Amino acid sequence: MDRLRRRRFLRAGVAAGFASFAGCSAPSGSDETTETDGPGAGTDEGGTATDGSTTDETGGAGTRVPKPTETDGPRPELADSRVALDPVASGFAAPLDFVAPAGTDRRSVVDRDGRIWELTDEGRRERPFLDISDRVVLGSERGLLGVAAHPDFADNGRLYVRYSAAPRAGTPGNYSHTAVLAEFTVDPDARTAAADRERTVLEVPQPQGNHNAGAVAFGPNGYLYVPFGDGGAANDVGTGHVGDWYDAVDGGNGQDVTENLLGSVLRIDVDGRGGVDGADGDKPYAIPSDNPLVGREGLDEQYAWGFRNPWRLSFFGEDLYVADVGQGAWEELNLVERGGNYGWNVREGAHCFRRDSCPTATPDGTPLVDPVAEYSHDEGGISGVSIIGGFVVNAETLPDLRGAYVFADYLARGRLFAVDTGARPPWDIAPVSVVGDADLGQYVLGFGRDQDGDLYVLTTGRTGGEGDSGRVARLVAP
Numbered sequence: 001m002d003r004l005r006r007r008r009f010l011r012a013g014v015a016a017g018f019a020s021f022a023g024c025s026a027p028s029g030s031d032e033t034t035e036t037d038g039p040g041a042g043t044d045e046g047g048t049a050t051d052g053s054t055t056d057e058t059g060g061a062g063t064r065v066p067k068p069t070e071t072d073g074p075r076p077e078l079a080d081s082r083v084a085l086d087p088v089a090s091g092f093a094a095p096l097d098f099v100a101p102a103g104t105d106r107r108s109v110v111d112r113d114g115r116i117w118e119l120t121d122e123g124r125r126e127r128p129f130l131d132i133s134d135r136v137v138l139g140s141e142r143g144l145l146g147v148a149a150h151p152d153f154a155d156n157g158r159l160y161v162r163y164s165a166a167p168r169a170g171t172p173g174n175y176s177h178t179a180v181l182a183e184f185t186v187d188p189d190a191r192t193a194a195a196d197r198e199r200t201v202l203e204v205p206q207p208q209g210n211h212n213a214g215a216v217a218f219g220p221n222g223y224l225y226v227p228f229g230d231g232g233a234a235n236d237v238g239t240g241h242v243g244d245w246y247d248a249v250d251g252g253n254g255q256d257v258t259e260n261l262l263g264s265v266l267r268i269d270v271d272g273r274g275g276v277d278g279a280d281g282d283k284p285y286a287i288p289s290d291n292p293l294v295g296r297e298g299l300d301e302q303y304a305w306g307f308r309n310p311w312r313l314s315f316f317g318e319d320l321y322v323a324d325v326g327q328g329a330w331e332e333l334n335l336v337e338r339g340g341n342y343g344w345n346v347r348e349g350a351h352c353f354r355r356d357s358c359p360t361a362t363p364d365g366t367p368l369v370d371p372v373a374e375y376s377h378d379e380g381g382i383s384g385v386s387i388i389g390g391f392v393v394n395a396e397t398l399p400d401l402r403g404a405y406v407f408a409d410y411l412a413r414g415r416l417f418a419v420d421t422g423a424r425p426p427w428d429i430a431p432v433s434v435v436g437d438a439d440l441g442q443y444v445l446g447f448g449r450d451q452d453g454d455l456y457v458l459t460t461g462r463t464g465g466e467g468d469s470g471r472v473a474r475l476v477a478p
Contacts, residue, residue: 038384038386038411039141039309039410040141040210040232040308040309063360063370065370065371065372065425065426066340066369066425067424067425068316068335068372068421068425069318069319071317071403073394073403073422074399074403075402075403075420076401076403076404076418076420078401078419078420078432079430080433081400081418081430081433082432082478083398083401083416083432083433083434083477083478084434084436084438084476085438085457085473085474085476086476087471088119088456088472089109089117089119089123089124089471089472090123090468090470090472091468092109092111092117092458092460092468092470092471092472093111093465093466093467093468094111094112094445094460094462094465094470095109095110095112095458095459095460095470095471096111096143096145096446096458097109097110097146097147097215097458098110098448098449098458099147099148099159100448100450100451101149101150101188102151102154102451103152103154103155104154105451107119108129108147109124109448110144110146110147111470112144112145113136113143113144113465113466114132114133114134114135114136114143114144114163115130115132115133116130116144116147118191119472125191128192129186129191129192129193130159130184130186130193130195132144132163132198135163135165136163136165137165138164138465139209140208140210140232141209141210141212141232142164142176142177142209143163143465144161145212145213145215146162146214146216147159147160147161147162147216148224150270151218151222153188154188155188156188157185157187157188158184158185158270159183159185159186160181160184160224160270161183161184162179162180162181162214162215162216163179163180163182164177164178164180164206165177165179165180166178167205168180170203170205171203171205171206174207175205175206175207175239176206176207176208176209176232177209178204178205178206179206179212179228181200181201181203181216182198182199182200183200184197184199185197199284200284201270201285202226202268202284202285204228204260204261205240205260206231206232206240207231207239208231208232208233208238208239208240209232210229210232210309211230211309212232213227213228213307213310213311214227215311215312215313215389215446217314219267219318220318221288222271223268224267225267225303226265226267226268227264227307227322228263228266228307228310229262229263229307229308229309229310230262230307230308230344231260235251235327235354236251236253236254236263236308236344237250240253240260240262241253242256242260244256245362246345248355248358249345249354249355251345252345254305254306254307254342254343254344254345255341255346257293257297257299257302257305258298258299260299261299261301263305263306263308263344264302264304264305265304265305265310265320265336266301266302267287267288267301267302267303268287268288268301269285272286273285275287276289276291277289287300287301290338292338292339293339303339304336304337305342306342306344306346306368307322307342308324308326308327308344308345308348309324309325310322310323310334310389311323311325311386311387312388312389312390312447314390314391314449316392316394316405316421319421320335320336321335321336321389321392322334323387323388323390324342324371326377326386326387327345328348328377329351329376330348330349330374330375330377331349331375331384331386331409332348332349332350332371332373333372333374333387333407333419334369334371334372335425341362341366341368342369342371343369346359346368349371349374350370370426371426373419373425373426373427373428382431384409384410384411385410386410386411387407387410388410389407389447390405390406390407390447391447391449391455392404392406393406393453395453395454395455397454397474397475397476401418405418405419405421406418406455408444408447409444410444411442411443412434412440412441412442412444412459414434414439414440415431415432415434415440416434417429417430417431417432418432436478441459441460441469441471442460443459443461443462443463444457444459445458445460446458448472454474455474456472457473458472459471459473
């Protein structure tokens with residue numbers, strides 16, 4: 001093993017979804033076939049993924065599965081569970097995200113084409129609330145990918161927006177684009193917002209056009225959580241992918257913690273400046289001093305790593321749920337903890353990636369973290385091509401599903417998925433049939449939750465991210 005790369009990790013020492021919006025073409029010289037479905041989804045590249053959950057080539061501890069915070073809430077009834085859809089709005093291109101600022105009764109939908117639309121009881125408003133389509137780059141999995149309202153939005157009007165921009169200064173010339181996290185200050189009571197009050201918070205060079213993740217969310221501590229995919233293409237290799245401690249499989253943005261911010265979930269304080277304790281006055285944000293790599297070798301912004309394409313994230317209390325899209329065999333749901341290493345590209349889900357056996361821990365003995373639920377790409381039963389993260393249900397409108405985490409696969413097939421978060425993980429996944437007059441549609445892109453806890457599903461009928469087939473519906477009891 002390369003000593004420098006191994007030492008780099010040891011010092012760190014802690015543990016689209018559309019066909020064109022997912023076209024993970026293989027890098028030159030790769031044996032990977034082209035990905036064709038879902039946000040960063042892949043096809044099996046010739047080797048069957050083998051369960052490696054008890055294999056440990058390092059001699060360290062095996063993988064572990066985290067447990068959610070104990071709750072006294074109701075438990076869901078998942079046997080033969082069903083939901084109906086209450087149509088809310090239509091006419092979107094590719095609705096990916098949903099914004100419902102605390103302290104207001106406003107609800108908005110984020111469309112990949114660069115527009116944010118406010119919803120009313122009659123549907124969406126005639127004009128977008130915010131339009132930044134003039135600076136958003138589309139194609140592959142690029143676009144306007146996520147928005148989060150500041151916890152004090154009702155007073156300060158601050159929105160945090162993730163979008164794909166043309167390459168900016170500092171992005172290599174052979175890279176696809178620059179991922180931007182920007183702060184927009186708007187009038188919390190206005191029907192439309194000017195797009196010129198933008199402050200760039202973070203820029204991350206993106207080597208490929210896919211595996212961009214894109215959702216952003218504030219945690220209960222007031223910090224902003226920002227996921228990034230592994231950089232795109234396939235297998236975590238190719239242009240923009242670095243080497244790591246695991247030599248059995250090439251590549252490594254997911255396992256590297258020093259060279260870039262890719263393959264990780266970041267945690268930053270947008271109310272501060274100057275990095276950790278103001279030591280870096282140029283940073284337009286602060287970094288919590290208890291982030292796991294502060295004071296160690298590694299990039300201070302990182303909160304957890306080992307991800308491929310974390311597509312949607314959400315909180316329930318202190319628990320952070322992240323859905324990570326797999327390469328070609330397994331889709332996974334993760335319960336994310338500070339300093340957790342979620343395995344990519346050593347493992348895909350709880351299984352070895354491209355090898356019959358693989359480590360279950362890093363060279364220093366830190367266990368890799370298994371998903372709390374997973375499903376395969378094999379046809380039949382619970383299967384699919386790209387996991388779409390959702391929310392834990394805590395609303396009276398879905399009494400049989402209270403306490404369940406509801407999510408989906410990109411290929412809808414008339415059903416959603418659910419797991420009982422009160423059970424001992426890893427969790428069994430139950431299908432949730434969608435019944436009634438309103439159909440789910442062909443592709444699920446995301447979910448939303450409003451101020452009352454009601455859940456919404458965001459869908460489209462086309463794979464390219466254009467047109468007007470996108471719809472939003474509220475989940476209700478049948």
